[in-house]
Amino acid sequence: RYLASKFGCLAKAIEYLHSQKIRHKDLKPSNVLLGRDNLWLTDFGSSTDFSMLSMSATENGERGTPKYFAPEVALYERNGRSADMFSLGCIFLEMLELLR
Known part of the structure; x- marks a missing residue:
């Protein structure tokens, strides 16, 4: 029940980031910390401010965690x-598996 209550919180956290023109770019379960009443997103080392750009492509270097890449990220x-929403969907699938 506790984990089930966090789906909306996590979606709202990503919505807030995007409303602030920030893309996380490395969403994965280990970057989501759950507290009793709170949820925190961590590891913003790959994140970018996209206030001037709506799209980006990574030529080389760190792109996040391959298991959670959107197809377009994997293909550069x-x-x-x-791409953040795809990663969020991957996290949701793992959460659903834990709830089974």
Whole structure:
């Protein structure tokens, strides 16, 4: 029940980041800390401010964690906020598996 209550909190956290023109770019379960009444996103080392850009492509270097890459990130294609949403979906699938 506790974990089930965190789906909306996590989605709201990502929505807030995006409203502030920030893309996390490395969303994965180990970067989500759960407290009794709170949720924290951590590891903003790969994040970017996209206030001037709507899309980006990473030529080389750190792109996050491959298991949680959106297909366009894995292919070094232009990507946007939807790449964070893909990673969020991967996290949700893992959460659902724990709830089974």
